[in-house]
Amino acid sequence: MANIKVYVPRDTTACSLGADSVAVSLQHYFSNNDIDCEVVRSGSRGLYWLEPLIEIETDSGRIAYGPIGPNIIDEFIAAKCWKINKEHWSYLGVVDEIPYLQKQQRVTFARVGVIDPLSLSDYENHFGFSGLKQALDMSGQEIVSQIKDSGLRGRGGAAFPTGIKWQTVLDTESDQKYVVCNADEGDSGTYSDRMLMESDPLCLIEGMTIAGIAVGADKGYIYLRDEYPLAFTVLEEAIVLARNSNFLGENILDSGKNFDLEIRLGAGAYICGEETSMLESLEGKRGEVRPKPPLPAIKGLFGKPTVINNVISLASVAAIIVNGASSYQNYGVNRSRGTLPFQLSGNIKYAGLVEIPFGVTLKDLLYEYGGGSRSGRPLRAVQVGGPLGAYLPESQWDTPLDYEAFTSIDGMLGHGGIVAFDDTVDMSAQARFSMEFCAIESCGKCTPCRIGSVRGVEVIDRIKAGENSVKNKELLLELCDTMVTGSLCAMGGLTPYPVRSALEHFAEDFESGS
Amino acid sequence: MSIDKEASKEEMVLAIVSKYKEIPGPLLVVLHGIQQELGFIPPEFIPDIAEGLNLSRAEIHGVISFYHFFRSTPAGRHTIQLCRAESCQAMGSRELERHAKKSLEIDFHQTTADGQITLEPVYCLGNCACSPAIRVGDAIHAHVGAESFDAIVNELISEKVEVKN
Numbered sequence: 001m002a003n004i005k006v007y008v009p010r011d012t013t014a015c016s017l018g019a020d021s022v023a024v025s026l027q028h029y030f031s032n033n034d035i036d037c038e039v040v041r042s043g044s045r046g047l048y049w050l051e052p053l054i055e056i057e058t059d060s061g062r063i064a065y066g067p068i069g070p071n072i073i074d075e076f077i078a079a080k081c082w083k084i085n086k087e088h089w090s091y092l093g094v095v096d097e098i099p100y101l102q103k104q105q106r107v108t109f110a111r112v113g114v115i116d117p118l119s120l121s122d123y124e125n126h127f128g129f130s131g132l133k134q135a136l137d138m139s140g141q142e143i144v145s146q147i148k149d150s151g152l153r154g155r156g157g158a159a160f161p162t163g164i165k166w167q168t169v170l171d172t173e174s175d176q177k178y179v180v181c182n183a184d185e186g187d188s189g190t191y192s193d194r195m196l197m198e199s200d201p202l203c204l205i206e207g208m209t210i211a212g213i214a215v216g217a218d219k220g221y222i223y224l225r226d227e228y229p230l231a232f233t234v235l236e237e238a239i240v241l242a243r244n245s246n247f248l249g250e251n252i253l254d255s256g257k258n259f260d261l262e263i264r265l266g267a268g269a270y271i272c273g274e275e276t277s278m279l280e281s282l283e284g285k286r287g288e289v290r291p292k293p294p295l296p297a298i299k300g301l302f303g304k305p306t307v308i309n310n311v312i313s314l315a316s317v318a319a320i321i322v323n324g325a326s327s328y329q330n331y332g333v334n335r336s337r338g339t340l341p342f343q344l345s346g347n348i349k350y351a352g353l354v355e356i357p358f359g360v361t362l363k364d365l366l367y368e369y370g371g372g373s374r375s376g377r378p379l380r381a382v383q384v385g386g387p388l389g390a391y392l393p394e395s396q397w398d399t400p401l402d403y404e405a406f407t408s409i410d411g412m413l414g415h416g417g418i419v420a421f422d423d424t425v426d427m428s429a430q431a432r433f434s435m436e437f438c439a440i441e442s443c444g445k446c447t448p449c450r451i452g453s454v455r456g457v458e459v460i461d462r463i464k465a466g467e468n469s470v471k472n473k474e475l476l477l478e479l480c481d482t483m484v485t486g487s488l489c490a491m492g493g494l495t496p497y498p499v500r501s502a503l504e505h506f507a508e509d510f511e512s513g514s
Numbered sequence: 515m516s517i518d519k520e521a522s523k524e525e526m527v528l529a530i531v532s533k534y535k536e537i538p539g540p541l542l543v544v545l546h547g548i549q550q551e552l553g554f555i556p557p558e559f560i561p562d563i564a565e566g567l568n569l570s571r572a573e574i575h576g577v578i579s580f581y582h583f584f585r586s587t588p589a590g591r592h593t594i595q596l597c598r599a600e601s602c603q604a605m606g607s608r609e610l611e612r613h614a615k616k617s618l619e620i621d622f623h624q625t626t627a628d629g630q631i632t633l634e635p636v637y638c639l640g641n642c643a644c645s646p647a648i649r650v651g652d653a654i655h656a657h658v659g660a661e662s663f664d665a666i667v668n669e670l671i672s673e674k675v676e677v678k679n
Contacts, residue, residue, distance in 0.1 A: 013641050016656035048643035186638055188599030194640040226583050227595075227639050229652040265546055267581035270637055284541030285573075286580040302538060345642035346604030352643055374605070383600055387637075419642070421604045433603070437637065443580075 004037045006030075006082055007055040007062065009113065011044035011198050012230050013191070018070040019052040025073045026054075026082075037082060043199020045113035046353030047100055055095055056082055064095040100350060100369060105331065107339045108316045109192075109355045112199040118237050120245055123202045129247060131318030135210045136255040140170050143214035147317065149325035151337030156182055156273070156310030157385065157414040158490075159336075159403045165307060168297035169215040172305040177217035179208050179259075179307045180282065180300070181314055183224040183231070184266050184273040187386025189345035189417030192353060193311035197224075197231040200315070201238035202247075205261070207314035209248060210321060211307050212259035220261035221301070223278050226268055235263055270387075270441040274489050275308045277443055288443045289489045310415070312341060333359035336402040336413075344370045346419035347379070363397040366420060377422040381430070381506065385414025387437055388494035390501035391430060410497060427506035431499045432460045438495040449492025452483045456499065466512030473503065473510070526551055527559045531566035540567060541577055545584055554585035582634075590625040590632040592670045595649040598635045601642035606659065610646050613660040618667070630671050 008014075008023040023039050030037040047053060050066035054076070063084055068076050072090070079088050092098055106112070115122035123129065135143050148163025169177060181204065185193040197204060208220045224232055239261065242248040250258045264282055266272050272281045276290035279301050300306025316338065320328045328338045336358035342365055344351045349371035366372070366379065373379050381391045390411040392399075399405050406413045421430075435456030442449045459476045463469055480496030487493040503510060530547040534540040544563060548555050555578055564571045578584045596614055597607060618626050618633055625632040641647035644656035648663070655666060 012639075012654055013644055013656065016641055016644060016647065016654040046643075051644075185640060188638045189601045189642045190638075191640040191642055227636060227649070264542065266583075267542060267546070268583035268636070269581050281542065282539055284539035284543075284577070286576050288580075343642065345601040346645060387600060417601075417642070419601045419604055425604070429608075430600070430603070433600070437599075441637070 004082070005040050005057040006037050007040050007042040007057070008052060009044040009199075010041035010117075010230070010234075011051075012194060012228070013048050014044050014051040014053070015230065017051050017067065021070040022052050022054070022068055022073045025070070025077070029077050040116050042115065043113045043117050044195060045095065045101060046109070046195060047098065047350075048352045049350050050092070053092075053095075054081075056084060058084060061094040061096060064092040064098065065090040066092060100352065100354075103369075104355050105339055105357060106355045107319055107328070107331070108203075108312060109196070109200075109341055109353065110319070111203065112195060112353075115200065117199050117201055117234055118241060120202070120241055123200075127322055128202055128318075129206055131321035132206050132209055132213075132247065133253065134321050135213055136253060136257065140214045140216060143210060143321070144170050146321060146325045147214070150320045150328040151325075151332070151335075152313060152316055152320065152328065153336070153403070154310055155312035155316070155340065155415065157187070157412070159413070162309060162313050165297055165309070166211065166215055168295065169217070169305045169307050172298050174305050176219070176302075177215055177305045177307075178301045179211045179215070179217045179220040179261075179309075180278070181208055181220065181222040181311060182273065182275060182278055182308055183222050183228075183311050184278060185225060185228075185311070185415070186270040186273045187388075187415050187417050189383065189419035190343050190386060190415045191345075192341040192343050192416060194228050194231050195353060196311055196315050197228070198234050201231075201235045202242060203315045203318060204235075204311055205238060205242050205248065207317035208261055209252065209259045210317050211309065211314060213252075213257055215305075215307055217305075217307065218258045218260070220259065221282055222261060222263045223266060223272070223282055224263050225266045225272075232263060232265065239263070269443075270437075271443045271489075271491055274491060276489070278308070279306070286443070288445045289491075291488060312415075331357035333357075333400065333402050335404060340401070340413070340416045342401070342416045342418055344418055344420070346383075347373045347375055347422045348418075348420045349374045358402050359400050361398050361400050362392070362418070365401065365418065366397065370420065373420060373422045375422045375424075377424065379420050380423040381421045381425055381427060381502075383419045383421070383430075383498065384417070385412040386417050387434060388412075388490060388497060389414050389417075390497045391427065391505065392501065393505040395505075410501065412494075412497070427502040427509040428460060428464055431502035431510075432457055432464075434495055434498040434502075435460065438491060442491060446486070446488040446492060448483045448486035449488070449495070452479055452487075452492060453495060455479060456483075456495075460499075460510075463510050464512060469510075469512065476503065523552060523556070524559060524562065527562050528566065531563055535566055541569065541574070542581075545578065549584060554588050557586055590629050592630060592650060593632045593634055594667075595634045595636035595639070597637070597639050597641075597645070597647045597649075599638040599642075601638070602646040605645040605657075607646040610658060610660065610663060614663055617660075617664060631667060 053066035055062040153159040272287040277287040281287040341355040438453035
């Protein structure tokens with residue numbers, strides 16, 4: 001039999017479900033029985049309810065089986081599924097034809113789950129480094145103009161136009177400039193950065209290199225959260241691979257241009273996802289927020305002009321260069337152009353990554369993709385955009401996924417995380433947690449955030465205890481106003497959004513004794 | 515603890531400081547290095563770090579105390595990080611948290627009396643598609659409930675103690 005490739009994901013979530021042990025069992029079986037099958041550790045497709053998802057390469061595409069956990073792998077082997085057994089209960093058919101995947105438009109995640117993340121040849125065979133090669137023949141301004149024309153906006157959450165940020169750095173004269181990738185993906189319910197780094201790390205490296213060439217920076221940093229050990233390991237190996245083949249380092253591909261990068265680990269501080277706090281942390285200091293201006297694009301890391309972008313923004317760059325700005329710009333609606341990898345989390349039946357153009361409604365995502373709640377009970381509240389995003393009641397689920405449409409209902413799309421709760425949720429407890437989280441994670445620099453969050457917890461407790469409920473609700477709303485208008489950054493400035501939305505849309509949960 | 519062991523620890527700290535002191539913004543890298551080797555950052559070495567990096571002792575202390583990850587005291591043999599964030603809450607992490615504290619008889623940031631387990635909160639492990647999640651070492655566990663939590667703890671406790679010289 002010719003060499004057959006069997007793909008088993010190496011991805012944090014797949015591994016948390018036993019993928020490592022499954023891969024070892026398969027390897028042992030193949031080698032002990034002299035079977036010419038190769039186990040390839042790919043990334044994950046992000047169909048997490050099916051993980052560990054095993055794929056077998058065939059002439060008619062990759063055939064998927066799942067979920068195959070460590071307790072099922074012996075049965076999987078005994079049923080000769082690796083020789084294609086269509087009768088097996090875990091048989092899913094051609095992976096690309098699974099509706100959840102087939103309905104998506106994977107642009108940034110085109111290679112994720114498909115390739116071996118640490119194979120340069122796999123990467124290059126899937127258009128990898130084509131964007132960099134093209135960029136090396138372009139002027140900085142040409143690259144920046146392409147990114148501007150694509151309509152790409154920052155995928156970290158703030159949605160600032162990426163090209164305009166790059167233009168500012170390009171236009172600022174300096175002997176030294178930096179590119180910093182914000183990989184401090186701290187929002188609950190989000191994991192697209194983690195997936196991209198684990199499953200297609202070279203794509204991030206290529207995007208950062210293009211950014212460096214575009215703005216004239218020769219040094220990059222990836223600020224990675226400590227909570228992502230596998231992403232760290234994979235990225236480190238990928239950087240070495242890229243450097244050894246001259247895609248990074250000095251005189252990249254004989255172009256005369258230089259760019260190199262290193263990873264710096266965070267240390268468990270949510271606030272370091274805020275860009276100025278992250279710069280402080282990279283400089284080896286307490287992660288305290290800096291006032292703006294000056295903008296980091298003019299005076300950033302070590303006081304030098306710095307491009308700061310989220311993982312997904314940078315990972316989208318190469319595809320924009322290869323396919324052209326208009327091809328990316330053609331996706332989406334209004335001022336939200338391109339695609340966003342949404343992440344379905346929490347109490348949801350089919351939790352996973354859904355990369356689609358902006359514009360579909362939240363309801364479609366929750367039910368057409370997510371299949372409703374995991375618990376089987378009715379969904380009641382959905383938090384979109386991380387811990388600083390509003391809790392949305394069912395009456396708002398028809399809102400299209402578009403930055404401005406969400407802003408208009410006091411919500412935010414943020415980094416695309418969607419956390420679903422069923423009807424057992426106590427929304428006053430969720431509101432209290434928002435304040436508690438802010439108190440724990442506040443950098444302490446400004447008073448509304450540092451003290452306001454502590455007072456917020458106390459006031460919610462009083463409301464729940466039935467103490468002067470009406471007056472205390474007024475006080476809570478006033479406190480929220482103070483935090484929104486008086487905080488130095490989004491931590492204190494946005495924490496009131498989930499609190500106010502809980503109070504507004506789920507008022508019954510704030511009655512004493514409820 | 516013998517004087518020799520203490521001296522070798524100080525040498526290790528000095529070696530880490532001198533390895534990284536020339537890189538830009540070295541403090542977090544140095545602290546990560548020390549904690550990886552010693553399991554925590556012993557306060558008695560703060561003067562060494564400060565002198566090596568030309569910073570004040572207050573600055574070093576300020577950074578250590580700012581970041582949740584850095585410890586000034588030793589942890590137990592194993593550290594369990596339990597996710598408290600929203601996605602895990604939606605799948606029962608509040609109950610899991612209560613169970614963990616009750617069964618281990620400790621609160622967050624504490625270590626069991628036998629020195630086996632330290633319990634720490636964490637705010638998202640990026641495993642939100644399969645909540646609730648906990649992390650032990652570099653391993654993340656999915657769909658953790660009271661029963662599977664106990665099984666994980668029992669396995670950790672029954673692991674053979676590695677003999678280190």
